[in-house]
Amino acid sequence: MDIETRLEELAQAYAAGQLSETDLVRLQKEALREAGGGSAMGKNDSKASFITGSASLEALSAGKIIGPPERPMQLVHDLSGRRRVWLAQPTSSAQGRETTEEFRAIKMLLPVGQETGSGESVRDERASRADMINLRSYLAKANARVQLATKLSHPVIARIYGWRQGADGWPFVEMEYINPRHGHTLAQLLAEPGRNVWPWETIAQWLRPVAAALDYAYGEHRFAHQNIDADMVFVTDQGTVRLLGFGLATEIREPRSVLFSTGAGRDASGDVSADAVSAEVAFRRDVFALALLIYRLLAGRSVQEAQGQPPGAVPRPPGLKDEAWQVLRRGLAYPSELCPTNAGQF
Numbered sequence: 001m002d003i004e005t006r007l008e009e010l011a012q013a014y015a016a017g018q019l020s021e022t023d024l025v026r027l028q029k030e031a032l033r034e035a036g037g038g039s040a041m042g043k044n045d046s047k048a049s050f051i052t053g054s055a056s057l058e059a060l061s062a063g064k065i066i067g068p069p070e071r072p073m074q075l076v077h078d079l080s081g082r083r084r085v086w087l088a089q090p091t092s093s094a095q096g097r098e099t100t101e102e103f104r105a106i107k108m109l110l111p112v113g114q115e116t117g118s119g120e121s122v123r124d125e126r127a128s129r130a131d132m133i134n135l136r137s138y139l140a141k142a143n144a145r146v147q148l149a150t151k152l153s154h155p156v157i158a159r160i161y162g163w164r165q166g167a168d169g170w171p172f173v174e175m176e177y178i179n180p181r182h183g184h185t186l187a188q189l190l191a192e193p194g195r196n197v198w199p200w201e202t203i204a205q206w207l208r209p210v211a212a213a214l215d216y217a218y219g220e221h222r223f224a225h226q227n228i229d230a231d232m233v234f235v236t237d238q239g240t241v242r243l244l245g246f247g248l249a250t251e252i253r254e255p256r257s258v259l260f261s262t263g264a265g266r267d268a269s270g271d272v273s274a275d276a277v278s279a280e281v282a283f284r285r286d287v288f289a290l291a292l293l294i295y296r297l298l299a300g301r302s303v304q305e306a307q308g309q310p311p312g313a314v315p316r317p318p319g320l321k322d323e324a325w326q327v328l329r330r331g332l333a334y335p336s337e338l339c340p341t342n343a344g345q346f
Contacts, residue, residue, distance in 0.1 A: 003035040007062050014077055018180060021103050025076055025089055032063055057083035057108060060170075064305065065091060069100055073106060073174070083107050086215040087177060104161070105177040107248060108170065109142050139171055142250045146173050149247020150193050156213035158234075158244045173248060183237050185244075186231035190296070197300040200324070206233060207294060209241040211343035214286050217246065218341070224282035226252050229290035230296070254286060258303045259316055259333050283341040290343055291331025 007028060014024045058067075061081045062076060067073045077087040088106045142163075149160040159176035186206065191195055210233055216222045224250035225232075234242045296302050298317035306315050315331065316325050331346050333339040340346045 004061075006031045006035075007249070011062060011077055021087065021089075023074065025074075027312055028076070029065055038130075041167055057110065060086070060108070060294060065165045066166060066168050066172070067169045071162075071174070072166070073164070073172075074105070075106075079105065080182070084110070088174075102331065103177045106164075106172045107147055107175065108172045109139065109250065129187070138250065142171070145247045145250065148221065149191060151275055152217055152219060152223070152246055154216045154251065155211050156209045156243050157217070157246050158242050160247050178242055182236050183240075185231050186233045186235070186293070186297070189235070190230055190317065198297050200298065200320070203297045205239070205242055206235055206297075208232065210243050211346070213243045213291070214283075214343040218283050218286075218343075222279050224249075224279065224286050225289075226282060226285060228286055228293065230293060233293075255285060255334060257335060258292075258307065260336065262270045280341055281335070284339050287340055287343050287346050288334035290346070291328055291339075294328060295332070 010019065010024060010027050012017045014021075019027070030101040058079075062075055062077060064075045065072050066075065072091045073088040074091050075086045075088055079085045080085050085105060087109045088104050090102060090104065108304060150162055152160070158178055161174040161176070163171065164174055164235065165171040210228075214225060214228075217225070223246075225243070225246055227245055231242060232245045235243055236242070292303055295306075295314075295317060299306055299315075300321060303314055307313070314329070317328075322329070327346065330338050330340060
């Protein structure tokens with residue numbers, strides 16, 4: 001059996017819950033050792049291909065070691081299925097001979113469209129120079145947000161440990177690993193058959209901690225999440241709520257208004273950089289995203305689905321009282337100033 005097949009079998013066994021993280025790492029090392037490819041599999045062989053624009057996520061695989069010399073990380077398992085988010089383990093050497101017992105999640109930071117490389121052998125020099133400038137600008141903005149996120153310390157917010165980039169060129173964020181076997185995201189709960197509507201009491205238990213975390217980041221650090229959705233809220237089997245992805249929003253779209261047919265919020269045709277709007281607008285976007293999520297959990301469908309085509313009035317979710325509906329409508333009022341910037345008050 002070739003090494004790629006063996007590693008894929010181990011990945012499938014881990015995904016099926018048949019192996020722990022520690023067992024997965026041990027068996028991967030044994031397979032690499034038996035194949036005589038441990039050092040070849042683990043070494044940083046992509047050099048600076050990322051910086052030249054020819055990098056591809058397809059070059060990443062279990063066992064590969066990436067990152068700076070002071071913080072090398074061995075890739076263990078592809079958590080996203082797209083080689084963008086990985087379960088990883090810090091190592092004490094670039095050869096991966098010694099690893100710690102701790103695990104981390106890491107997210108590769110590549111602009112949209114660059115995941116599979118350029119695929120071009122020859123580029124016009126002017127176009128290549130423009131690509132390089134755009135890439136460096138993207139990385140600088142992403143790095144700045146990650147550095148801000150490392151300052152956040154709140155029990156609900158999943159920790160961001162830092163920006164990493166080694167001589168191999170791969171930039172990534174080192175994050176707290178939250179084991180997906182120990183709970184579910186709200187997106188996973190919404191996808192369960194027959195479980196797409198929840199009572200307000202349950203929704204409040206899930207999202208009040210999220211609102212408190214957003215207000216902490218707002219009040220203490222003037223920092224907005226900018227990517228709140230059902231995938232970002234994780235509820236453990238014990239009912240503990242964790243907010244994921246703080247500081248990882250790098251390509252932000254202006255959200256479409258759902259209550260107004262015109263205005264700044266209606267046009268979602270272009271990307272807006274994280275620093276292109278005022279802090280107040282960014283916080284209002286977070287409250288708007290929270291309101292959209294609440295509506296979806298209450299109604300079992302998104303606001304856009306409830307409005308239909310062409311978009312009409314937003315119908316009230318079943319069973320929601322007048323006062324609560326007025327509060328929810330204020331949250332849905334983005335980009336109007338009726339939409340609050342304080343998630344807790346909302």
